[in-house]
Amino acid sequence: MATAPGVMIFAEQSGGTVHPVSYELLGKGREIADRLGGELSAVVMGQELESEAQELIFRGADTVYLFDHEALAAFDIMNYRLNLLELVNEVKPDIILLGATPIGRSLGPRLAAALDTGLTADCTSLEIDEQGDLVQIRPAFSGNILAHIKTSTRPQMATVRYKIMQALPRDCNRQGRIIRRESLVEEPLAVLSRVPCNRHARTGVAEAEIVVCGGRGLKKPEDLKMLQDLADAIGGVVGCSKPLVDEGWMDKEHLVGFSGNTVRPRVYFAVGVSGSSQHLIGMRTAGTIVAINRDPEAAIFEIADYAIVGDLYDLVPRLTEAIGKEQAPGEMEDALCT
Ligand SMILES: Cc1cc2nc3c(=O)[nH]c(=O)nc-3n(C[C@H](O)[C@H](O)[C@H](O)COP(=O)(O)OP(=O)(O)OC[C@H]3O[C@@H](n4cnc5c(N)ncnc54)[C@H](O)[C@@H]3O)c2cc1C
Incomplete structure (x- = not known):
């Protein structure tokens, strides 16, 4: 429990573009970090993402941890988990938020298991209680009740649904720091094929206007x-x-x-x-x-x-x-x- 009250969000990207759920996580993360008096950091992994890292600062991050390596250009569960785990063990955020997207749903539980902590999936709301603990709110029992869940272990981890939280307005005057991290890369056991994924090529129902x-x-x-x-x-x-x-x-x-x-x-x-x-x-x-x-x-x-x-x-x-x-x-x- 002696961790810093920092909030870390995982800013996933695809095709070199950060998913907008990351900006929503920053919006909520900013609110929580200010309430706790802590820092809000973002982690982004990929290749040539300097401008995306800067954008994360404009959207609310104090610090952005940037992992730049060709092996991280596309989502790779082994290497993403490896680098994120190393970073979390060093920075020791109190709260970690990921999008409830296919990437977040894959990475979040694996990171939580490695950290031996809990994770609440698919949250629709987040609050901080009187004790400064994260209250993770999500529908339960077919959506008939809203469960309020607290995690006794640290860090407190949650995946958050896209299009639920509000992103902050973009502020080009916001100052922050980008910390380039050395990327750890393990050779994959086997790669059958890589399918290039450009999420802008086809708008899904979640992104549609x-x-x-x-x-x-x-x-x-x-x-x-x-x-x-x-x-x-x-x-x-x-x-x-x-x-x-x-x-x-x-x-x-x-x-x-x-x-x-x-x-x-x-x-x-x-x-x-x-x-x-x-x-x-x-x-x-x-x-x-x-x-x-x-x-x-x-x-x-x-x-x-x-x-x-x-x-x-x-x-x-x-x-x-x-x-x-x-x-x-x-x-x-x-x-x-x-
Ligand atoms: C654990 C759990 C999770 C679930 N998750 C989801 C979920 O994520 N999303 C989801 O949608 N459901 C979910 N459901 C199912 C949910 O309970 C409902 O059964 C479902 O939403 C009903 O779908 P519907 O409205 O299409 O069908 P119905 O309830 O059968 O409604 C059909 C409607 O069409 C109208 N209609 C029929 N013919 C015409 C016509 N010719 N012109 C105009 N109107 C017409 C009828 O008046 C009726 O209102 C879940 C259920 C459970 C138990």
């Missing part, structure tokens, strides 16, 4: 084409509720909700989605929610900004057509409300 989400109101998998047409017309990405994943109609990467992605798009279309608590937990912070459902009592309408009662098979093609014709919003509303 507009999400068109289909639910069990759809009758067959071919009907997803109707949602894709709408998404294409408005520059959106198709998401889905869990039954569609369970049926094998869509991959889990499209899933919105407790078991999948948390999304915070500017506009969220819920099409034939009832609005279960497990679904709502993943999308309720969307900017504008447009729900299409034939049941006027559907729970989704309780949080919708625009509640459209009707048959999705009638409404969605008309909406897509109206947008395709670039009608004014008023005309679009007319098309929906008749």
